[in-house]
Amino acid sequence: MTAVDAGGGAAVLPTGARPAAARPAEARPSAARSAAAEPHDVVVVGSGIVGLGAALAAADRGLSVLVVDRSAAIGGSTVRNFGHLCLTPQSGEARRHAIAARALWLRLARDAGFWVSERGTLVAARHDDELALLDELAAARTEHVLGDRPEIEPLDERALRALAPVAPGTTLGGALLPYDLQVDPRKAADAIRRHLESRGVRFLTRTSAGSVRSGRVETSRGPVDAGTVVVATNHDLDQLLPDLAERSELQRCGLDMLRVRAELARPLVAPLLTGWSLIRYSAFAGTAAADDVRSRLHAERPDLAALDLNQMYTQLPDGSVVVGDSHVTGAAISPFQDERASVAFLDEFRALFGAEPVVAERWQGVYASGRDEFVVDEVEPGVLVTVVATGIGMTTGLGLAEHVVGSHLDGGRDAALAASRPSSLLTGSRP
Numbered sequence: 476m477t478a479v480d481a482g483g484g485a486a487v488l489p490t491g492a493r494p495a496a497a498r499p500a501e502a503r504p505s506a507a508r509s510a511a512a513e514p515h516d517v518v519v520v521g522s523g524i525v526g527l528g529a530a531l532a533a534a535d536r537g538l539s540v541l542v543v544d545r546s547a548a549i550g551g552s553t554v555r556n557f558g559h560l561c562l563t564p565q566s567g568e569a570r571r572h573a574i575a576a577r578a579l580w581l582r583l584a585r586d587a588g589f590w591v592s593e594r595g596t597l598v599a600a601r602h603d604d605e606l607a608l609l610d611e612l613a614a615a616r617t618e619h620v621l622g623d624r625p626e627i628e629p630l631d632e633r634a635l636r637a638l639a640p641v642a643p644g645t646t647l648g649g650a651l652l653p654y655d656l657q658v659d660p661r662k663a664a665d666a667i668r669r670h671l672e673s674r675g676v677r678f679l680t681r682t683s684a685g686s687v688r689s690g691r692v693e694t695s696r697g698p699v700d701a702g703t704v705v706v707a708t709n710h711d712l713d714q715l716l717p718d719l720a721e722r723s724e725l726q727r728c729g730l731d732m733l734r735v736r737a738e739l740a741r742p743l744v745a746p747l748l749t750g751w752s753l754i755r756y757s758a759f760a761g762t763a764a765a766d767d768v769r770s771r772l773h774a775e776r777p778d779l780a781a782l783d784l785n786q787m788y789t790q791l792p793d794g795s796v797v798v799g800d801s802h803v804t805g806a807a808i809s810p811f812q813d814e815r816a817s818v819a820f821l822d823e824f825r826a827l828f829g830a831e832p833v834v835a836e837r838w839q840g841v842y843a844s845g846r847d848e849f850v851v852d853e854v855e856p857g858v859l860v861t862v863v864a865t866g867i868g869m870t871t872g873l874g875l876a877e878h879v880v881g882s883h884l885d886g887g888r889d890a891a892l893a894a895s896r897p898s899s900l901l902t903g904s905r906p
């Protein structure tokens with residue numbers, strides 16, 4: 476973890492290695508006061524992936540940047556997810572942001588030195604209608620935006636089993652989406668933060684933003700003057716800008732997640748999606764075949780449909796597997812996780828992999844869920860809102876931030892901020 480030092484520069488404090496006399500720099504009143512007192516070209520509220528992307532867009536343009544976050548460490552959605560950068564299953568604006576984000580992820584992984592896997596996404600199909608859906612999207616995706624390979628490569632049962640430890644006889648085959656990426660979300664955000672600090676971006680933690688207006692953010696450490704303000708607060712937009720959140724029909728989506736260890740037949744070389752994912756992400760869900768898949772899955776497994784399951788898996792570099800996820804949406808999410816979701820995750824894991832999972836960790840994640848996939852606005856001159864309002868912020872967030880913040884800083888008014896439309900301006904079908 477790194478922090479603003481007393482002199483206002485970037486200081487590197489290795490995690491856990493705290494000299495007895497030292498306190499985290501942002502805990503030193505003088506350091507925090509200094510960071511809060513100085514004006515910055517850009518002040519970003521929120522240090523998740525969207526806020527980091529906004530800071531990157533500003534730093535790339537040579538501007539001074541302060542990132543304010545009320546937490547002591549990056550701990551929101553950005554560390555609680557699968558680390559699956561699933562660009563192929565996106566459509567519309569989400570696809571454009573995802574393609575832009577892909578290049579930024581690859582650049583950041585190199586510059587900031589964190590793990591990224593370029594092995595794509597695997598889809599395990601367990602029914603003919605799922606194969607038909609994959610074929611339909613493959614036939615429609617003829618453009619070569621990312622390289623010479625098709626975006627969706629069919630796999631027969633044997634080929635899928637060579638890449639994923641699925642038990643014999645459980646699948647009919649599936650597909651490889653070769654351009655998708657994977658990161659370890661627990662490591663990537665901190666690495667990006669350290670990288671940005673090395674480039675002069677300052678982070679002010681344990682500091683709440685109470686209000687934003689043109690040129691100023693009021694924080695729990697006092698006012699901070701800013702040329703441009705970026706709000707990247709995810710679902711907590713409803714606390715900072717409640718009217719915009721209401722207009723955007725913003726709610727919270729709560730998800731249950733597990734990390735398990737298991738004796739798998741072979742490593743899972745890439746994130747693995749199932750039929751439940753095919754009725755969720757917009758490019759899959761927009762196919763004609765999706766109706767058949769949805770009707771069948773809901774009829775066969777109303778218990779899993781009731782959990783709003785997205786049965787998917789990613790294997791972390793240490794060999795453990797992230798398992799999820801269920802979805803429940805509302806103004807507030809109960810902190811008390813219903814064990815039925817975990818039981819279902821573990822049953823489905825056993826059935827697909829033929830292996831016994833041992834739970835290492837359980838957690839709940841929350842993300843913004845809105846009418847549209849993105850809430851983008853300029854609520855006052857120079858006060859930009861960038862919220863991913865569905866569960867694809869790791870895939871799209873860096874691209875969204877570059878698109879909205881970068882083009883604003885370049886002097887152009889972003890198309891997404893056109894005056895005729897008040898809010899939630901980048902639309903797409905919801906996953």
Ligand SMILES: Cc1cc2nc3c(=O)[nH]c(=O)nc-3n(C[C@H](O)[C@H](O)[C@H](O)COP(=O)(O)OP(=O)(O)OC[C@H]3O[C@@H](n4cnc5c(N)ncnc54)[C@H](O)[C@@H]3O)c2cc1C
Nearest residue numbers: 521523524525545551552553556557684840867868869870
């Ligand atoms: C369980 C789960 C699985 C997911 N899986 C994937 C996946 O595999 N692929 C994918 O693309 N997406 C996935 N997502 C979605 C993705 O993680 C999110 O869309 C993304 O991380 C949102 O990033 P963010 O920066 O907007 O929010 P966050 O990471 O939540 O950051 C927001 C920050 O704002 C701060 N903040 C809020 N209000 C204030 C305030 N008033 N003052 C100061 N600070 C404030 C918070 O402390 C927080 O640090 C998943 C999400 C969850 C929960």
